[in-house]
Each structure stands twice: as structure tokens, then as C-alpha cells.
Amino acid sequence: MKRVQEVDVAILGGGPAGTSLALTLCLYSNLTVAVIEKTKYETARVGENVSASLLPLLDYLQVKESFLADGHKPVYNSSALWGNAFLNSRPSLFSQFGEGYLLDRRQFDRMLAEGVSHRGGILFLQTKCQEGELLEGGGWRLFLSHASGEPFSLDSHYLVDATGRQSRAAKRLGAKSIVCDSLVGITAFLSFDATYRPQPEEILVESVPEGWWYSAYLPDGTLSVAFMTDIDIMRQQQLHKASSWSRLLSKTNQTYQRTRGGTRIGLLAVKPAHSHILDRAVGDNWMAVGDAATAFDPLSSMGIGYAMTSGSHAAVALNEYLTRHDRALLDQYQNGLERHFETYLKLRHLHYDLERRWLDAPFWQRRTANSVVLR
Numbered sequence: 001m002k003r004v005q006e007v008d009v010a011i012l013g014g015g016p017a018g019t020s021l022a023l024t025l026c027l028y029s030n031l032t033v034a035v036i037e038k039t040k041y042e043t044a045r046v047g048e049n050v051s052a053s054l055l056p057l058l059d060y061l062q063v064k065e066s067f068l069a070d071g072h073k074p075v076y077n078s079s080a081l082w083g084n085a086f087l088n089s090r091p092s093l094f095s096q097f098g099e100g101y102l103l104d105r106r107q108f109d110r111m112l113a114e115g116v117s118h119r120g121g122i123l124f125l126q127t128k129c130q131e132g133e134l135l136e137g138g139g140w141r142l143f144l145s146h147a148s149g150e151p152f153s154l155d156s157h158y159l160v161d162a163t164g165r166q167s168r169a170a171k172r173l174g175a176k177s178i179v180c181d182s183l184v185g186i187t188a189f190l191s192f193d194a195t196y197r198p199q200p201e202e203i204l205v206e207s208v209p210e211g212w213w214y215s216a217y218l219p220d221g222t223l224s225v226a227f228m229t230d231i232d233i234m235r236q237q238q239l240h241k242a243s244s245w246s247r248l249l250s251k252t253n254q255t256y257q258r259t260r261g262g263t264r265i266g267l268l269a270v271k272p273a274h275s276h277i278l279d280r281a282v283g284d285n286w287m288a289v290g291d292a293a294t295a296f297d298p299l300s301s302m303g304i305g306y307a308m309t310s311g312s313h314a315a316v317a318l319n320e321y322l323t324r325h326d327r328a329l330l331d332q333y334q335n336g337l338e339r340h341f342e343t344y345l346k347l348r349h350l351h352y353d354l355e356r357r358w359l360d361a362p363f364w365q366r367r368t369a370n371s372v373v374l375r
Contacts, residue, residue: 010156017290017311018162019112024315041110077202190262
């Protein structure tokens with residue numbers, strides 16, 4: 001098997017957390033980095049909004065100008081039907097950071113990956129890690145395969161799991177995921193003809209007995225519409241099927257009005273959105289970052305921004321460990337994850353507790369209970 005060069009840090013997963021970690025190391029350390037990503041960022045990814053508070057981090061990672069040039073759509077308003085039947089709006093004018101942005105996730109993720117490549121990192125696209133083994137004296141040998149079918153190996157002193165909620169590498173290394181719900185998102189993308197004028201740039205959230213809806217126009221003019229519910233409710237009502245999903249959508253108020261005249265593009269996408277934390281995110285010569293370490297309910301708006309911030313913090317801790325053999329910052333990283341997750345669970349309960357109309361419905365019963373059951 002062909003072996004490519006050795007690196008200090010190998011990162012499994014080229015999402016925002018993994019590439020933020022890689023960029024931080026490329027820019028502010030002498031460590032060599034490789035990012036292993038199974039796609040080439042060619043497929044549509046569920047859109048997401050970020051606060052303008054992310055801009056200083058993008059500046060730190062030296063990708064702010066690229067981000068602003070990519071045409072992500074500004075968000076001027078957030079509206080919600082939550083807790084009552086009236087539409088409540090919060091203009092970004094009253095946010096200390098100003099307007100946020102609706103992302104073209106495919107372009108955003110690609111931009112971060114290209115930043116890694118431009119700053120000296122190695123980027124393996126369309127590449128999967130089949131397995132890995134510990135080497136004598138420490139470090140890893142990763143057995144990789146490219147989409148072309150050619151296998152090869154990569155040696156690395158340290159391994160980072162940035163594989164998302166699946167936490168594939170961390171779980172293989174003995175970490176356990178502590179899960180507190182079974183939330184999934186069922187998403188459709190809708191297109192409109194050239195004569196249609198989209199509504200103002202705003203995010204809309206609307207609660208219903210079975211869960212809640214999220215919708216937002218993406219930079220290319222398509223409308224992203226996601227229904228968030230628990231996996232057992234999805235299966236019972238077959239909401240992963242377009243007919244059932246559309247029937248539930250038709251019972252909404254503002255969300256349905258936004259979708260009228262739209263044509264669905266492709267199939268519904270079902271993605272896990274559960275909240276979880278690993279029982280340990282730092283081990284011997286490995287760590288987990290982003291959703292692989294801790295993942296949050298999309299309602300919290302702690303997605304991309306938190307993943308990128310924690311990835312960058314993890315890079316600083318990792319540099320201290322690999323260059324000075326000092327674990328103090330790694331321990332701080334682990335403790336910070338646990339502290340933030342505990343705070344998040346309290347805020348999550350407060351947010352869901354604002355909706356009191358359907359307390360007998362299973363979805364809301366599970367989220368308005370006095371305590372969260374971790375399993």
C-alpha cells in the first residue's frame with residue numbers, strides 16, 4: 001500500500017469544526033495538518049444562519065474577505081409563532097452585532113477547506129478512512145481510500161475526530177455518546193419561477209403539536225424548509241415521505257404561505273439533530289471537536305459558530321500539547337465542553353417551556369419536563 005507523507009495532525013471530517021482547527025494550526029503553529037473529507041463539497045447541504053458575531057473569528061482565520069465576497073444572504077429579521085398564534089418579530093437592527101447571514105453551506109464549507117489548502121494544509125477530498133492503528137512509540141497509521149479506488153496510508157502523531165454527530169473515530173476508541181433526545185430534521189428545498197419575488201430576508205420558526213418548522217431563503221433564491229421532530233414521531237406519521245410531510249406543512253400558518261408556488265427540488269433529506277455530548281472528548285493521542293464532541297438543538301443557534309469556535313480553541317490546546325507536552329489546555333477544553341453543555345440544557349428547557357399550548361403532545365412533554373434524561 002502506498003504511504004503518503006507523515007503529518008503532525010490528521011483530521012477526519014472537513015466540516016466547519018475540522019477546518020477551523022486546521023486553519024488555526026496552519027496560521028499560528030508550525031504543525032503539519034491533513035484534512036480527510038469524504039466529499040468534494042458538491043452536494044447540497046442544509047442551509048444555516050449565523051450571527052454577525054462570527055466575523056471576528058473569520059478574520060482570525062483569515063477568511064473574512066472570502067466569506068463576504070461569496071454572496072451569503074443577510075438576515076434582517078427573525079420571526080416566530082411560538083407560544084401563541086401571533087407572529088413575533090425581532091429585527092436584527094436591535095442586535096448588538098447587526099444582521100446575520102443565511103449561508104450557502106456548500107460554498108461556506110468549501111471556502112474553509114480551500115483556506116486550509118492555501119495555507120499549507122493537506123486536503124484529501126473524496127477520501128474515507130477505512131481503519132487506523134496505533135504505531136509503536138505513539139501516533140497513528142490511517143488506512144485511506146480515494147473515490148478512484150486507490151488505497152493509501154497516512155501516518156500522523158495525533159488524530160482529530162470531526163465526523164459530526166456520528167463521532168465515528170471517538171466511539172471506536174471507547175468514548176460513549178450521552179444523548180438527551182432523538183430530534184431529526186426533515187428538509188426540503190423549494191424553487192420558484194423567475195417572476196416570483198421572495199419575502200424579505202428573514203428566518204421563520206413555527207411550532208406545531210408534532211414539533212416545529214424552520215424556513216429561510218438561501219442565497220440562490222431557493223427556500224429551505226425543515227421540520228424538526230423526534231424520530232419515533234417521524235416514523236409513526238411517516239413524515240420522511242413527501243406526501244405526509246406536505247400534509248403536515250399544509251396545516252401550518254405562516255410557513256405554508258411561504259411555500260406556496262414552490263417546487264420541491266429532489267428528495268426530502270433526513271438528518272439527525274439530537275443533542276449529545278461525549279463522556280470524554282480527549283483521549284490518548286486523539287480528540288473530538290464540533291458535533292462529534294457536543295451537538296445542540298438547532299433552536300439554540302449554537303451550530304456552526306460554536307463548532308468553529310471550539311475547533312479553534314482545540315487547536316490552541318493541541319499545539320501546546322504537541323510542542324510543549326502541556327495537557328493543561330486540553331483539560332480546559334474538556335471541562336469547557338461539559339460546562340457549556342450543562343448551560344445549554346438549561347437554556348433549551350427555558351426555550352421549549354415558552355410553548356405551553358400542546359403540553360399533552362409527546363414532543364413537548366419530553367422537552368418541558370423538569371429534568372432531562374440522558375441516555
